[in-house]
Amino acid sequence: xxxxxxxxxxxxxxxxxxxxxxxxxxxxxxxxxxxxxxxxxxxxxxxxxxxxxxxxxxxxxxxxxxxxxxxxxxxxxxxxxxxxxxxxxxxxxxxxxxxxxxxxxxxxxxxxxxxxxxxxxxxxxxxxxxxxxxxxxxxxxxxxxxxxxxxxxxxxxxxxxxxxxxxxxxxxxxxxxxxxxxxxxxxxxxxxxxxxxxxxxxxxxxxxxxxxxxxxxxxxxxxxxxxxxxxxxxxxxxxxxxxxxxxxxxxxxxxxxxxxxxxxxxxxxxxxxxxxxxxxxxxxxxxxxxxxxxx
Amino acid sequence: xxxxxxxxxxxxxxxxxxxxxxxxxxxxxxxxxxxxxxxxxxxxxxxxxxxxxxxxxxxxxxxxxxxxxxxxxxxxxxxxxxxxxxxxxxxxxxxxxxxxxxxxxxxxxxxxxxxxxxxxxxxxxxxxxxxxxxxxxxxxxxxxxxxxxxxxxxxxxxxxxxxxxxxxxxxxxxxxxxxxxxxxxxxxxxxxxxxxxxxxxxxxxxxxxxxxxxxxxxxxxxxxxxxxxxxxxxxxxxxxxxxxxxxxxxxxxxxxxxxxxxxxxxxxxxxxxxxxxxxxxxxxxxxxxxxxxxxxxxxxxxxxxxxxxxxxxxxxxxxxxxxxxxxxxxxxxxxxxxxxxxxxxxxxxxxxxxxxxxxxxxxxxxxxxxxxxxxxxxxxxxxxxxxxxxxxxxxxxxxxxxxxxxxxxxx
Amino acid sequence: xxxxxxxxxxxxxxxxxxxxxxxxxxxxxxxxxxxxxxxxxxxxxxxxxxxxxxxxxxxxxxxxxxxxxxxxxxxxxxxxxxxxxxx
Numbered sequence: 001x002x003x004x005x006x007x008x009x010x011x012x013x014x015x016x017x018x019x020x021x022x023x024x025x026x027x028x029x030x031x032x033x034x035x036x037x038x039x040x041x042x043x044x045x046x047x048x049x050x051x052x053x054x055x056x057x058x059x060x061x062x063x064x065x066x067x068x069x070x071x072x073x074x075x076x077x078x079x080x081x082x083x084x085x086x087x088x089x090x091x092x093x094x095x096x097x098x099x100x101x102x103x104x105x106x107x108x109x110x111x112x113x114x115x116x117x118x119x120x121x122x123x124x125x126x127x128x129x130x131x132x133x134x135x136x137x138x139x140x141x142x143x144x145x146x147x148x149x150x151x152x153x154x155x156x157x158x159x160x161x162x163x164x165x166x167x168x169x170x171x172x173x174x175x176x177x178x179x180x181x182x183x184x185x186x187x188x189x190x191x192x193x194x195x196x197x198x199x200x201x202x203x204x205x206x207x208x209x210x211x212x213x214x215x216x217x218x219x220x221x222x223x224x225x226x227x228x229x230x231x232x233x234x235x236x237x238x239x240x241x242x243x244x245x246x247x248x249x250x251x252x253x254x255x256x257x258x259x260x261x262x263x264x265x266x267x268x269x270x271x272x273x274x275x276x277x278x279x280x281x282x283x284x285x286x287x288x289x290x291x292x293x294x295x
Numbered sequence: 296x297x298x299x300x301x302x303x304x305x306x307x308x309x310x311x312x313x314x315x316x317x318x319x320x321x322x323x324x325x326x327x328x329x330x331x332x333x334x335x336x337x338x339x340x341x342x343x344x345x346x347x348x349x350x351x352x353x354x355x356x357x358x359x360x361x362x363x364x365x366x367x368x369x370x371x372x373x374x375x376x377x378x379x380x381x382x383x384x385x386x387x388x389x390x391x392x393x394x395x396x397x398x399x400x401x402x403x404x405x406x407x408x409x410x411x412x413x414x415x416x417x418x419x420x421x422x423x424x425x426x427x428x429x430x431x432x433x434x435x436x437x438x439x440x441x442x443x444x445x446x447x448x449x450x451x452x453x454x455x456x457x458x459x460x461x462x463x464x465x466x467x468x469x470x471x472x473x474x475x476x477x478x479x480x481x482x483x484x485x486x487x488x489x490x491x492x493x494x495x496x497x498x499x500x501x502x503x504x505x506x507x508x509x510x511x512x513x514x515x516x517x518x519x520x521x522x523x524x525x526x527x528x529x530x531x532x533x534x535x536x537x538x539x540x541x542x543x544x545x546x547x548x549x550x551x552x553x554x555x556x557x558x559x560x561x562x563x564x565x566x567x568x569x570x571x572x573x574x575x576x577x578x579x580x581x582x583x584x585x586x587x588x589x590x591x592x593x594x595x596x597x598x599x600x601x602x603x604x605x606x607x608x609x610x611x612x613x614x615x616x617x618x619x620x621x622x623x624x625x626x627x628x629x630x631x632x633x634x635x636x637x638x639x640x641x642x643x644x645x646x647x648x649x650x651x652x653x654x655x656x657x658x659x660x661x662x663x664x665x666x667x668x669x670x671x672x673x674x675x676x677x678x679x680x681x682x683x684x685x686x687x688x689x690x691x692x693x694x695x696x697x698x699x700x701x702x703x704x705x706x
Numbered sequence: 707x708x709x710x711x712x713x714x715x716x717x718x719x720x721x722x723x724x725x726x727x728x729x730x731x732x733x734x735x736x737x738x739x740x741x742x743x744x745x746x747x748x749x750x751x752x753x754x755x756x757x758x759x760x761x762x763x764x765x766x767x768x769x770x771x772x773x774x775x776x777x778x779x780x781x782x783x784x785x786x787x788x789x790x791x792x793x
Contacts, residue, residue, distance in 0.1 A: 066504060524711075
């Protein structure tokens, strides 16, 4: 059964109004939905990221769930320890890492890879705002090519890491991409992840108004456009089998690109080139979808 | 892999450390191999897989993750253990602070090994000394029995409700880690009777208690007070170490000392102050020098953190001189122990002269003969007033020792 | 003499308005036109601040003490029932 808005409204989330997030924050939309699915029997491990600040300063917290704030590089390792302790003590608790893209694809990749390889029974959620936003918009390994950040003032020259595929190559039971622009798809994936045992990974596309430089009210719209232009395809890999979960009618990439000033240097020809990359990836995913197993 | 508990056995220091973790009923172990710590993690793996030890064993991909995992496990309510050496400890550095700041009483055996480059797997104390300000209790031991007993004792100290700090028990690479010595292995029931199960009293990661641990604290909030509180607990730990050592001695009939261990110092004019296995050499040296008629004794420093300022003052006031031997160097400043001892004694009236030696780095063998040589050098310096330098190098190769000497003469 | 030891742990407790009255950040205020609202709750779903709830009339109401005025609700409303007006 798919999750409906009524299911979500009935469930209790762990986000309290009046946090330190920026207006229009995509990551908080993601958290509001995720915490509803994950439920009250959940503890979060949060490495340095926007959520370190969004929580608000001591002695108050805008998150009504237990949180272990942890060092940048080691969220997945700390979560492994938490989960194993619960296992040792005979407690059944959801242990969830809630991390940004820097703490996931860059500095935290080693601990993440180790936990995935060991098959730790945790859910790792990366809310991906495609750069180091908490430190003021510097490029990360998840920043898309051509995007302006404060450390790539002329636009990034390199392609981002394909983190969901990197995690999937560890042959973990569940990997998915999601977007705040498709909240029900996100909710369903979390629901599925929650029911699976072992290492589960979800990367949520989370638009960032100040970081990507778009009007604050367009967070959800951009999150949806990313999917509809195939810039951020939504898929899941369950036990090695890939399925593209949302197959929208393709919109021109230009619509997504031109809404954000981080791509303001892009000429139309360059958008055309990016369009080719996007289609290549999309077709590759469809190809993988036809295979028995991806990994 | 089962051990004969309640009996004597001939085992290595690493084996003793692993056994201590088992006897302490550690629930979660996370560790990453590094020479010369490796056999600790191997023993633990075989203990767990054979069912001799009931624990979760996380075979992490790095020391940074090992420390992160045990902090997480301790925060969730388990007693935890890890072990490392040298580069591994340094790789943990960031999370060592996290362990103390979290007030998680994580236990760790550190097999003291020199730090690269160049690669060198032999003993010195540069690794742990460089981590002295992380908020960890730091104890140095000099026999395999002391390894086992101290780890068990330190869980009791670390988990004391007024301490709640992580601890490292430091043992010398190879000299203890790989050397077989007779060890009396206590019975599980006896250890259980001594060490109750771990119960976090101050905070815990629990789904029914939605608290956020470690979020942003502003300068005007209690950040400074939290650091003060760690310092307070560290000072309180000095008393707890003594109490626990007494209790252990009553129960098991073995006393290795509290923060310090004294040997023939009450009537001594001169006192050698050193730690770890160098203290064993120093004990032999003291006996030999006593036979020659020299009035000398030994103060073995077991606890470097907390630092026993009071005991140092109490025991050294009125002495003619103290010979402090360090197996590490704070470049251009001196030996970490030497520096602390001087600071302890500075405002004591009639403070003894302190002569600090740096030696034994990278595993250079330091025997009782070296201790005798340093002691006599120090005594001659003190009696002739040749105390020009804050510290002296011992046992450099001849050509290099000459350069040191030249500098001393010129200065 | 035994020291009196206080163990201070950096532990924070959840509460609304943990960062204060974030409504003060607002430049534009959302106004819901109940005549147009179809009670689909899409605004609630996407609100980044969790400030939309069901009022006594059964229509969405916005907690203006904390609403940061981002306008995401107005942007996603399929019935165009939410207008952003200058404070």
